[in-house]
Amino acid sequence: MSSKPLHARQLSRHALAAAIAMLLPAQAAFAQDAATAAEKATTLDTVQVTAQRKVENIQDVPVSVSTVSGEKLDALASGGTDVRFLSGRVPSLNIESSFGRAFPRFYIRGYGNTDFRLNTSQPVSLVYDDVVQENPILKGFPVFDVDQVEVLRGPQGTLFGRNSPAGVVKFESVRPSQELGGYGKVGVGSDNMWNVEGAIGGGLSDSWSGRASVLFQRRDDWVDNTVAGPNESFEGYDESAVRVQALYEGDGFEALLGAHARHLNGTARVFRANIIEPGTNDLVDGFDEDEVALDGVNHAELDSFGANARLSWELNGDYTLYSITGYETLDTFSRGDIDGSAGPYFTPQLPFASETADGIPDHAQWTQEFRIESNYEGAWNWQAGLFYFDEDYDVESFSYDSLNFNQQDGYERINQTNESWAVFGAATWQATDALELRAGMRYTWDKKDLAVEEYFNTGFAPCIGPLLGILPPPVRCTLADLAAAEPDGDLSASTDDEQFSWDLSATYEINDDVNLYGRIATGYRGSSIQAASAFNFESIAEPETSTSFEAGVKADLWDKRGRINAGVFYYEVKDQQLTAVGGAANANILVNAEKTVGQGFEMDFQAYLTDTVLFTLGSSYSETEIKDDDLSVSVCASCTVTDPLDANGKALIDGNPLPNAPEWTHNVTLRWGIPMDNGGEFYAYTDWVYRSDVNFFLYDSIEFNGKSLLEGGLRLGYTWNYGAYDVALYGRNITDEVQVVGGIDFNNLTGMINEPRLWGVEFKASF
Numbered sequence: 001m002s003s004k005p006l007h008a009r010q011l012s013r014h015a016l017a018a019a020i021a022m023l024l025p026a027q028a029a030f031a032q033d034a035a036t037a038a039e040k041a042t043t044l045d046t047v048q049v050t051a052q053r054k055v056e057n058i059q060d061v062p063v064s065v066s067t068v069s070g071e072k073l074d075a076l077a078s079g080g081t082d083v084r085f086l087s088g089r090v091p092s093l094n095i096e097s098s099f100g101r102a103f104p105r106f107y108i109r110g111y112g113n114t115d116f117r118l119n120t121s122q123p124v125s126l127v128y129d130d131v132v133q134e135n136p137i138l139k140g141f142p143v144f145d146v147d148q149v150e151v152l153r154g155p156q157g158t159l160f161g162r163n164s165p166a167g168v169v170k171f172e173s174v175r176p177s178q179e180l181g182g183y184g185k186v187g188v189g190s191d192n193m194w195n196v197e198g199a200i201g202g203g204l205s206d207s208w209s210g211r212a213s214v215l216f217q218r219r220d221d222w223v224d225n226t227v228a229g230p231n232e233s234f235e236g237y238d239e240s241a242v243r244v245q246a247l248y249e250g251d252g253f254e255a256l257l258g259a260h261a262r263h264l265n266g267t268a269r270v271f272r273a274n275i276i277e278p279g280t281n282d283l284v285d286g287f288d289e290d291e292v293a294l295d296g297v298n299h300a301e302l303d304s305f306g307a308n309a310r311l312s313w314e315l316n317g318d319y320t321l322y323s324i325t326g327y328e329t330l331d332t333f334s335r336g337d338i339d340g341s342a343g344p345y346f347t348p349q350l351p352f353a354s355e356t357a358d359g360i361p362d363h364a365q366w367t368q369e370f371r372i373e374s375n376y377e378g379a380w381n382w383q384a385g386l387f388y389f390d391e392d393y394d395v396e397s398f399s400y401d402s403l404n405f406n407q408q409d410g411y412e413r414i415n416q417t418n419e420s421w422a423v424f425g426a427a428t429w430q431a432t433d434a435l436e437l438r439a440g441m442r443y444t445w446d447k448k449d450l451a452v453e454e455y456f457n458t459g460f461a462p463c464i465g466p467l468l469g470i471l472p473p474p475v476r477c478t479l480a481d482l483a484a485a486e487p488d489g490d491l492s493a494s495t496d497d498e499q500f501s502w503d504l505s506a507t508y509e510i511n512d513d514v515n516l517y518g519r520i521a522t523g524y525r526g527s528s529i530q531a532a533s534a535f536n537f538e539s540i541a542e543p544e545t546s547t548s549f550e551a552g553v554k555a556d557l558w559d560k561r562g563r564i565n566a567g568v569f570y571y572e573v574k575d576q577q578l579t580a581v582g583g584a585a586n587a588n589i590l591v592n593a594e595k596t597v598g599q600g601f602e603m604d605f606q607a608y609l610t611d612t613v614l615f616t617l618g619s620s621y622s623e624t625e626i627k628d629d630d631l632s633v634s635v636c637a638s639c640t641v642t643d644p645l646d647a648n649g650k651a652l653i654d655g656n657p658l659p660n661a662p663e664w665t666h667n668v669t670l671r672w673g674i675p676m677d678n679g680g681e682f683y684a685y686t687d688w689v690y691r692s693d694v695n696f697f698l699y700d701s702i703e704f705n706g707k708s709l710l711e712g713g714l715r716l717g718y719t720w721n722y723g724a725y726d727v728a729l730y731g732r733n734i735t736d737e738v739q740v741v742g743g744i745d746f747n748n749l750t751g752m753i754n755e756p757r758l759w760g761v762e763f764k765a766s767f
Contacts, residue, residue, distance in 0.1 A: 043608075050170070053373075065151065068086065069146075069149065078713070080187070083142070090618055102300060103116070108167040111573065117395070118359075121134070122166075124167055125167075126171075137330050146173055149169070155523025161424070163525050165544065176210050176256075180201070181766075185198065186762070191219050191221075194218045196214075207250055210247070219236055221267065222236070229342060254312045257308070268334045270336075274350075283739075287738075294337040296337025296402050304330035304331075309323070335398070357400070362394045363391075367387070371386075372384055384425035399459055410458065418526075419448075440503045449494045451493075456478055458476045486532055501523060504519070528540070528577055541577035541591065547571065547574075548571035552565065553565070558607070569602070577591075578590075579591075600621040605618075613673075616668070623663055630652075631653055634651075662694050665692075680719060683715075683718070685717075687713045689710070706742075713734065714730065724766050737754065738756075
């Protein structure tokens, strides 16, 4: 733990943010001067993306898109970090989790979903190797042996479809090739952290090639339990993953077959009771991030497996037919001490104990897409396709009595199925030498069914009845009792949605280096269902639709020694699905906001300041607002709410920003290399990410407003044999920033903090 007082660390953090902000204009000016002066400077590589389902130069695509690849991806992923390391590393992207490594929640331009239930959907779609990862647990697959990450800001409702109104995060693994190649990486660090990766691939025959890659990560527990609870310590994990691919390349036919698996074992996210000073959003005096007092069991495990087949046929030279088949399955269980303490209970600071678990014991997802695209030489080209999605899984929820030897006192199992069909198409017209127009459409049919199959509860809130004054607790509540408490007596629910989405865009070429673009697009997220349970009746959120307007410029600068992509946007979401989480009544209810709006800008800039100094800057501003005069939600048990309250004591949230939606994000990297005559290079690489303050919940409160966060990384290394070998000393969160980054609001001022500082050393060999 840092010995520096919290207030001093706060001053240092803001001073460092200010210093970076003042440095940026000077760096940009220096880049221009250096580029002008240099006779032969290093140039930036062309970035190829598949934002429109075909390979294109990022500068020609009329979509706001950012990428992370190569050395930057390696540096950010140092230290065994999970997919959350991407948060803030591209403009407008935020990622957070109350499940730790297992269940990331993605937000783009402030637009996301805070719901922590395992049957939830998100408005940011994640696509791994062309296969959508719908369940939120699937979205946490480790990032290794990845060629590139693309962040496509939404809506992406035509070519990528349902549940992508906020955008798409797209991962593309390194493909097999005929050339023998691969890499091996070993890293060790603080808290006995190990990060081991490797990949090997090459030709298997004249037509077949293959590639296999593996990952192993582990870290010891670093948070000690100060009471004699079931766990002595927390926050450790071990995780392994594997991916195998086989590529067949024939005459006019290609088949890329893949399979992947993941295993995670460790502790669940640690909740910490009463760590926020009442009336402020400061950590309490004397807070120690290395210690916690918990009397509940904490454990998490996850196994997942998937396979895919991506086939393509060349048809008469003018058309290409694609078939993409995907299968995903998972099994997960996570148990935690939700009240974040070991008592004493039944006090104003800890009204009651809460210990729960959630899991998915059975899951299957199938997807199938057929797509055909034209390859004409003329001004027109098009693509069209069919998409099918089928998902069937069970979700189990458990509750435990922390005061009675952590014995189980509640259980619920639900089953949810989701079937979806879609037909889509897109066209491109080169109207003039300078002007290109694009259009797309998609029609989606979406059906969802949910049923409560088993239920019992003998805890302090055994059924909905006690909340209504009908049943005096304690009572054993059964499935029949739960059904009787429901207004219609039915514990199943179904939705059936149909939606048409479209987009129009244009690119205008000012010259060979500068393009202007504009885009209007719509998106859609299907209905969501929450089952009835101990605290809540069943709730259904109707479909949400979004419409976005954006315009921007994409330019190569100084003979391709610099590059800038920048744009402005405005979007409206009609009937946005929101989750009223927590509150004194432990509500967890789906609601629809009449409308929400967002507006702002994004900018990606990179340039070689000299032949050996590369500078990048990403920046975004996203202002979001809920617009619904009548929408109210339950509020926290012990925080200071600043919203007006209705007659029932609920907060009226009209005018509030969306939760976990920072207005500002900035990221900066700087790499300086010193080449050696023998093909070696000494280098220094630093990266910094900043996000402004965020609300954790739909209502405004002083305590559950997370402070701005600034984290930095450093990497000092040496490469030799022309980059084939690399050894480096690295650090993550090098200023030891400690902030509350999430909360639990129904019981007390419980919070979660960011990842600790990490130092390590890493060796990588490529061949």
